[in-house]
Amino acid sequence: MTQTATDSQQPRTYPPPAELAAGAVATAALYEEAAADRLAFWGRQASELLTWDVQPTQVLDWSDAPFAKWFADGELNAAANCVDRHVAAGNGDRVALHWVGEPGDTLTVTYADLHEQVQRAANALSDLGVRTGDRVAIYLPMVPEAVVAMLACARLGAPHSVVFSGFSAQALRDRVDDAQAVAVITADGGYRRGEPAPLKPAVDAALEPRDGAESTVRAVLVVRRTGGEVAWTEGRDHWWHEALESSSPVHEPVSVGAEHPLFVLYTSGSTGKPKGILHTTGGYLTQAAYTHRNVFDLHPETDVYWCGADIGWVTGHTYIVYGPLLNGTTSVMYEGTPNTPTQDRWWQVVETYGVTKLYTAPTTIRTFMKWGEELVSGHDLSTLQVLGSVGEPINPEAWTWYRRVIGGDRTPVVDTWWQTETGGIMISALPGVTSLKPGSAQVPLPGISVEVVDDEGRVLPAGHEGAGYLVLTEPWPGMLRGIWGDDERFRDTYWSRFAKEGWYFAGDGARRDADGDVWLLGRVDDVMNVSGHRISTTEVESALVSHPSVAEAAVVGASDPTTGQGIVAFVILRESAHDTDPAAVGKELRDHVAKEISPIAKPRQVLVVSELPKTRSGKIMRRLLRDVAEDRQVGDVTTLADSSVMASIQAGMQSGK
Ligand code: ATP
Ligand code: MG
DSSP states (O other): OOOOHHHHTOOOOBOOOHHHHHTOSOOTHHHHHHHHOHHHHHHHHHHHHSOOSBOOSOOEEOTTTTSOEESTTOEEOHHIIIIIHHIIIIITTSEEEEEEOTTSOEEEEEHHHHHHHHHHHHHHHHHTTOOTTOOEEEEOOSSHHHHHHHHHHHHHTOOEEEOOTTSOHHHHHHHHHHHTOSEEEEESEEEETTEEEEOHHHHHHHTSOBTTBOOSOOEEEEEOSSOOOOOOOTTTEEEHHHHHHTSOSOOOOOOEETTSEEEEEEOOOSSSSOOEEEEESHHHHHHHHHHHHHHTTOOTTTOEEEEOSOTTSHHHIIIIIIHHHHTTOEEEEEOSOTTSSOTTHHHHHHHHHTOOEEEEOHHHHHHHHHHOTHHHHTSOOTTOOEEEEESSOOOHHHHHHIIIIISTTTSOEEEEBOOTTTOSOOBOOOTTTOOBOTTOOBOBOTTOOEEEEOTTOOBOOTTOOSOEEEEEOSOOTTOOOEETTOHHHHIIIIISSSSSTTOEEEEEEEEEOTTOOEEEEEEGGGOEEETTEEEOHHHHHHHHHTSTTEEEEEEEEEEETTTEEEEEEEEEEOGGGTTSOHHHHHHHHHHHHHHHTOGGGOOSEEEEOSOOOBBTTSOBOHHHHHHHHTTOOOOOOTTBSOTHHHHHHHHHHHHTO
């Protein structure tokens, strides 16, 4: 691995702001406690953060590894923990959601409102025949009913499978079939980019008999959002509002064992076919509450928290729904895209609601950088106290921009590494404790154990130059309990890469700097090999993004007759650089990378593009770019956000030859 610019320049670090540190919920003592007795530490978190119907006496049962059991003899209900107990504690009037619709309509949902809605919805589902253990697919836009629907399922102990509402009928059917869902909760449509977009037709198409087989779905609940015309299948389809109105507002939550399935969620599909990740109740909720509280320094009485993700991916599950509600948080929930009606929509929302904690993805931050900071400067963002990032490595350039422009040069930025499989954040700074280092996810949270290892599984020491593999060396409460219906794939994908029993292979490359801080280097499948040097996609991309003309970059290794692989870079220019000559930009960027990293990392080719292929959750799909760079037919694009992107990149590649 080549040296990074960040190493040679000794990155600047940012100590916690004194005021934040003084009142922070997490202190350095948390690390000591977890190091002294990890399982006792988790046991304490579970009993203090959750309300159990039957207190667990066991913490971890790892006897059937890699199938873990956490808090196995405890019993609880997820929805009661998210809602009922706050109402019972006298906080029913607290706002749970400040919901903002894309067309400008808004709704305030208190904990008492949620309580009533969730009970009615649970009764409605139950009347439609949904039983404890049945799977329910949720295919909804970012409306409050999505939260209610998830909690109603949880109240019944019916695992939900949320499918991103931008996915096709085909993708929905694949997921419905895989989980054998008995019901679907959807809407007539939703608003995206200023237009109502129909949803129900995709559900109708998805539930048609396929290869002669009927779908497993018996009931469809339809939320009215856009008021558009919908086709109706009598007996199967029911309006959500009618079903809720006619249902009792009282529902006794079903107490389930800690290991009862809470949900199945399919991964983003960045590297291939999505996997149905199974999460269970007690452990997942413990980690959701613990990480949300400590990483965001959450003070439920005063904070206004906003996670800009979609409920269709895991960040939405853990950090829009379960984590915030378990902690009794007031959250903002936004329906639409950041540029509708104007590119400063997010900053209007932050200003209007006085948002204190904001959590988003590097792709969104880089988009804001591309649009320019003038859009931000007209807004008062002084309420913000902590900013979070998730989904991809955040380039130091984007990190510093986020802190300076959005965070007013004051706020900590926590870069949080985790996966659908981990259920919650695993590696992150604690904003009141850690001195921050832009570009590094830094340290495992108290209670989490990670190592960076080489090909043979030997632990690489801090300061080791080469790229290694990130492994999680001890089980954690929020860990996946399997891949739905595929134990073999579960073992193969995560548990068999290294001979060491119980090591979880994350699939991400990493290294540890001299301070021991972890740097994520991109997916192992994406690491490039140029003339025998292993070069990380993340490092080359960060070097490109550090150039003032570049807003976003994706690099891939394409097979090369002389060097094994040659680096091909795809870049999006900042709006301010749009008039520059592409050939000149190409040369300048190649030289820039050579200077920032090393001549070996110099891209063979730089292609200026207007968009990059991304998953629905905003992650760059490098495997598709590799197909283009190697002149192959482009692979599976079902999880791609915008399918026209690949055609335009291919055309650009052809004309660039
Ligand atoms: P699939 O597993 O189907 O290919 P995916 O890995 O993109 O999809 P997710 O579980 O949504 O699905 O994403 C987890 C991955 O996102 C991590 O393994 C890592 O590659 C990346 N990631 C998430 N957060 C960070 C971060 N803070 N820094 C670096 N990488 C991150
Ligand atoms: Mg993954």
